[in-house]
Amino acid sequence: MKSSRSLASLPRPVSESPHRVEPLPRLGAALQRAVARRVIGTLGDAPVAFLLPDGQEIRHGSGPPIARVVFRDAAALLRLIAISPELPFGDGYAAGRIDVEGDFQGLLDSAFAAPEPSDLLHRAAARWRTLRRRRNSLRGARENIHHHYDLGNDFYALWLDREMVYTCAYFTTPDASLEAAQLAKMEHVARKLRLSPGESVVEAGCGWGSLALYLARRYGVRVRAFNISAEQIAYARERARKEHLGDRIEFVEDDYRNVSGRYDAFVSVGMLEHVGPEHYADLSRVIDRSLTPDGRGLLHFIGRNRPREFSRWVQRRIFPGAYAPTLCEVGPVLEAADLAVLDVENLRLHYAKTLEHWLARFEAHRDEVAQRFDDAFVRAWRLYLAGSIAAFRTGTLQLFQIVFARARSNAVPWTRADLYAGAA
Amino acid sequence: MKSSRSLASLPRPVSESPHRVEPLPRLGAALQRAVARRVIGTLGDAPVAFLLPDGQEIRHGSGPPIARVVFRDAAALLRLIAISPELPFGDGYAAGRIDVEGDFQGLLDSAFAAPEPSDLLHRAAARWRTLRRRRNSLRGARENIHHHYDLGNDFYALWLDREMVYTCAYFTTPDASLEAAQLAKMEHVARKLRLSPGESVVEAGCGWGSLALYLARRYGVRVRAFNISAEQIAYARERARKEHLGDRIEFVEDDYRNVSGRYDAFVSVGMLEHVGPEHYADLSRVIDRSLTPDGRGLLHFIGRNRPREFSRWVQRRIFPGAYAPTLCEVGPVLEAADLAVLDVENLRLHYAKTLEHWLARFEAHRDEVAQRFDDAFVRAWRLYLAGSIAAFRTGTLQLFQIVFARARSNAVPWTRADLYAGAA
Numbered sequence: 001m002k003s004s005r006s007l008a009s010l011p012r013p014v015s016e017s018p019h020r021v022e023p024l025p026r027l028g029a030a031l032q033r034a035v036a037r038r039v040i041g042t043l044g045d046a047p048v049a050f051l052l053p054d055g056q057e058i059r060h061g062s063g064p065p066i067a068r069v070v071f072r073d074a075a076a077l078l079r080l081i082a083i084s085p086e087l088p089f090g091d092g093y094a095a096g097r098i099d100v101e102g103d104f105q106g107l108l109d110s111a112f113a114a115p116e117p118s119d120l121l122h123r124a125a126a127r128w129r130t131l132r133r134r135r136n137s138l139r140g141a142r143e144n145i146h147h148h149y150d151l152g153n154d155f156y157a158l159w160l161d162r163e164m165v166y167t168c169a170y171f172t173t174p175d176a177s178l179e180a181a182q183l184a185k186m187e188h189v190a191r192k193l194r195l196s197p198g199e200s201v202v203e204a205g206c207g208w209g210s211l212a213l214y215l216a217r218r219y220g221v222r223v224r225a226f227n228i229s230a231e232q233i234a235y236a237r238e239r240a241r242k243e244h245l246g247d248r249i250e251f252v253e254d255d256y257r258n259v260s261g262r263y264d265a266f267v268s269v270g271m272l273e274h275v276g277p278e279h280y281a282d283l284s285r286v287i288d289r290s291l292t293p294d295g296r297g298l299l300h301f302i303g304r305n306r307p308r309e310f311s312r313w314v315q316r317r318i319f320p321g322a323y324a325p326t327l328c329e330v331g332p333v334l335e336a337a338d339l340a341v342l343d344v345e346n347l348r349l350h351y352a353k354t355l356e357h358w359l360a361r362f363e364a365h366r367d368e369v370a371q372r373f374d375d376a377f378v379r380a381w382r383l384y385l386a387g388s389i390a391a392f393r394t395g396t397l398q399l400f401q402i403v404f405a406r407a408r409s410n411a412v413p414w415t416r417a418d419l420y421a422g423a424a
Numbered sequence: 425m426k427s428s429r430s431l432a433s434l435p436r437p438v439s440e441s442p443h444r445v446e447p448l449p450r451l452g453a454a455l456q457r458a459v460a461r462r463v464i465g466t467l468g469d470a471p472v473a474f475l476l477p478d479g480q481e482i483r484h485g486s487g488p489p490i491a492r493v494v495f496r497d498a499a500a501l502l503r504l505i506a507i508s509p510e511l512p513f514g515d516g517y518a519a520g521r522i523d524v525e526g527d528f529q530g531l532l533d534s535a536f537a538a539p540e541p542s543d544l545l546h547r548a549a550a551r552w553r554t555l556r557r558r559r560n561s562l563r564g565a566r567e568n569i570h571h572h573y574d575l576g577n578d579f580y581a582l583w584l585d586r587e588m589v590y591t592c593a594y595f596t597t598p599d600a601s602l603e604a605a606q607l608a609k610m611e612h613v614a615r616k617l618r619l620s621p622g623e624s625v626v627e628a629g630c631g632w633g634s635l636a637l638y639l640a641r642r643y644g645v646r647v648r649a650f651n652i653s654a655e656q657i658a659y660a661r662e663r664a665r666k667e668h669l670g671d672r673i674e675f676v677e678d679d680y681r682n683v684s685g686r687y688d689a690f691v692s693v694g695m696l697e698h699v700g701p702e703h704y705a706d707l708s709r710v711i712d713r714s715l716t717p718d719g720r721g722l723l724h725f726i727g728r729n730r731p732r733e734f735s736r737w738v739q740r741r742i743f744p745g746a747y748a749p750t751l752c753e754v755g756p757v758l759e760a761a762d763l764a765v766l767d768v769e770n771l772r773l774h775y776a777k778t779l780e781h782w783l784a785r786f787e788a789h790r791d792e793v794a795q796r797f798d799d800a801f802v803r804a805w806r807l808y809l810a811g812s813i814a815a816f817r818t819g820t821l822q823l824f825q826i827v828f829a830r831a832r833s834n835a836v837p838w839t840r841a842d843l844y845a846g847a848a
Contacts, residue, residue: 328755344768395831407819420844
């Protein structure tokens, strides 16, 4: 066993138990080494070490390892030979059968920056993930959304900002606070929609209602906001009541596909990821029938440069039914209704920053989270948040805001200078 | 024959000859009426009159006609029964066999705003136009570009701005002058590229060199600028020599496909329309091999909301080989090289405004143009410029600026506020 001097001085995680060094048949040891070498080679340029259950250490890259991945049992390691190792890695990490000492974030950043394998097997596996993705039928969507968003408002309140905004913030400067950045995001969205007092807005997927409340409060517009998360809607209604904004906002517990009425603006922040390409035509029809002739729309969503499914782990454990589209894949939503793209902005580094704030707050409350759920939940969410940071830092994921209007409408802004005029 | 009182007071165009009123067989008159009724119904909501060669007048819409289309002979009218009437209309108008009295621009605006027919025949005709579009092979591209851009620098100097910029300007306010707006466009492009002194830029399709000169002069960058129009390149080289910028700019008379070297920025303003979707993969490879790891790119091009060919008239008489893509159709250019879209801006109303300036200057010099070419040329270009105004006003055409960078590059701007800081 090689010693890892660079990691020797790192504090051991509280949960770590002494490594079990069991006598193994020589074949088992060789197999573990082979699997470890194969997997460690996919983790990018950063120097990394794997500590195998029998005490063997495998190194990759030059220089002292930034992190050591500790496998508590052989099965947790051997499962990583899968075509999509993210699922066994995520489950192994959540269960504590795989641990990471050292720079967890750096390890993930390096792994996400590594070139994707694009051989036939991996392409077939990606295709399989597309086929297996849970579809967002009216009922399926409720189940998929319930899985993630109905974990309890108190849980989210532990680590979100005061406004309870669970989407990418907008940091006017990188050192802005999360609270300021979420308010700035809502202001940025409002400005992009060029709202006037008395206008009407429909929001598809309103979370805990923060944007609807902001628009009604600050821009004097009437808002109908849709969401199929029962817990979020209840929370949002209570906020509107407390703020005496009930006459201007209607929170509707229903699917975006059931939006009715005509509005001066259509806005959807962080819902498109849960729609799925199979239902973009539905969304297109909803937007088309909802917008007045001079209406404006904004879609804010996690996207990609190239078509890719989320990993099997994200699809199974975190966001069932979710899909992050390329701009081109979103095309049909707008094309079918002859809507003109006016403005696209990519805020991916803002999402990395948002997630850094969330992860730090989450870690600060991990004991409360563990009490409410369990350790496996804490570890899974740590991996989800840190993995998302890595995905946005490495350009694996993008955050797009698209502003659009009808093709024939000339009531469109002359320039974008107004978005940046004065303080937000 | 109905009289058209609202048009009676309009001055007759100089070229107009008295309407020939010939005795026609009754069948001929009925056929003309039928064709006229069919065609006039496709021209949108504006009230319009057709004056047929036998003196019959056909009206469409309510209220006094804004324009009267005068057909000098029956064939010019009957040819409009074609599936794609733009070609016989354009040729008939250029030849003076069709004339328009009254509000020419209003007529075109109305026609462009009318819903497109989408029946099987029209879809087949559109497909046919795609198949017949002249391909931009290395040699074909030279012929296609020569057709439009080598009409003589003196001709373009009659009606372009002083900088000789033949692409959409950027009017910081709608009443800015064309000269100011073209400078502001170059400044806007330069800011979007976030250039630093000493950096290198490659420009694909550089027109008369104005942007390359601006960037070298104002931003202190080194520019290699490609163009296959011999006349434009000669003009650009002379300007660089006069401005003593020869050490910073190289104007290369060659195809974008032959771009070599690595650059901090790739910029192409008004060339993508001449590339053709068949060659987007070529362009993608050029961009990919040209950009440094933290390089930025900008594509400025005429686009569409939905895939459409230019009319047969534009394809045959004005821009052979041209195609205005949707954002989605441009997708492969960026996707194939894993480039991230950072920013998209739609400046279509700026292009309408630019064209208004060009048309007004063109009309002011129409006698000189007619002397150099002929009346048919003047009339064809009037139709091209006014038709383009209509296309941008009605959202039939868009003007997109896309800014992009490599997926892994985090040297991307934090916000877009810097684009709007201080005066341009």
